[in-house]
Amino acid sequence: MTMMMRGLLAAVLALAPLVALAQGDGAGQSMTMVTFNLHHDREDWPARRQVILRELQALKPDAIALQEVIQKPHVRNQAAWLARKLGYDYQFVSTDPPGRFKRYGNALLTRRPVLSRNDHLLAPLGDYRTVAHLRIDVDGRPVNVYATHLNERSDEAGSRIRSEQVADLLTFIAQTAADAPVVVAGDFNALVDAGDLSELRNHYGDSYGSVHVNNELAQVSTLNRHYYEAPSRIDHIFFQQDRLLAREAKILFDQPYADGRWASDHYGVWTRLQFAPATGNAGATTP
Incomplete structure (x- = not known):
């Protein structure tokens, strides 16, 4: 190899990390997240959980938000089971107190180190x-992830309740997010454009x-x-737009895994969020 060729090779190798950084492909430059409603243990949970596990093992998301998580006699906590199989940490929250024979709620799973954890009713x-x-901690970058499940009623009362829940959620985020970027899933x-979520959309992007x-x-x-029957996109991953950029997103579990058998009565959502360039004074979004 000539001296000129060696010089060219050295220059290319020196530029490679900078090119990767500009493309957002460098280590620590982005994070991935999934949200999925498990449909608790209805239908054939032992078969469904294997389908769900295989997809999550393939995706290896940094964080997973789960809804309709159940534990009861003969059904191990679904989030705990998935976390153990994935090798993830997890946080389960329920209004049912510990020790009750059945507990139902939401969960967060992560393969990243946990810096702090909270929950709220x-x-x-x-x-x-x-x-x-x-x-x-995503490769040295702290990120706040939140998982929730709002009221299901489709009438005016349901809309009022969701608005109250959104207001309380935003207050909780303001109290716990510190100066790290925020992702809210569930x-x-x-x-996404419903009036119930307008305050949330004022702070976070879809x-x-x-x-x-x-x-x-x-x-x-x-x-x-x-x-x-009717299409309805009600499962969302919201992100703090001044700190993160949405680069990829797709629907999961939207095909049957066997004849007439599905992973859930919901599809899942996966997204990749890239960290935005530092602006010098980027505080967490608060209501």
Whole structure:
């Protein structure tokens, strides 16, 4: 190899990390997240969990938000089972106290180191809704991830309750996020542009909608069309737009794994979020 060729090779190798950084492909430059409603233990959970596990093992997301997580006699906590199989840490939150024979709630799973953890019962307390919070370390970058599941009613009362829950959720985020970027995922039981979620959208972007900007977005559903006739995208991953950029997003579990058998009555959502360049004074978004 001539001296000139060696010089060219050295220059290319020196530039490679900078090119990767510019493309957002460098280590620690992005994180991935999944949200998925497990449909608790209905239908054939032992078969469904294997399908769900295989997909999550293939994706290896940094964090996973789960809704309708159940534990009861003869059914191990679903989040705990998945976390053990994946080798992830997990946070389960329920309004059912520890020791009760059946507990039902939400969970967060992560393969990253956990810096802090919190949970909260959302107002109004009579609706039995919760939010889980983990601050995780993504290659030296702290990130707050939250998982929740809002009221399911489709009438005006449901809309009012969801609005109250969103307000309480934003307050909880303001109290726990510190100066790290925020990702909020879950089953919101509302379309992304619904008035119930307007305060949330004032602070955070819709990852799927940010990536897939087209006239057919209204036809995208996270409710399984095998169970629900009309398309409805109600499972979302929201992100702090001044700190993160949505780069990729896709729907998961939208095909049967066997004849007439599905992973859930919901589809899942996966997204890749890239860390935005530092602006010098980027504080966490607060309401």
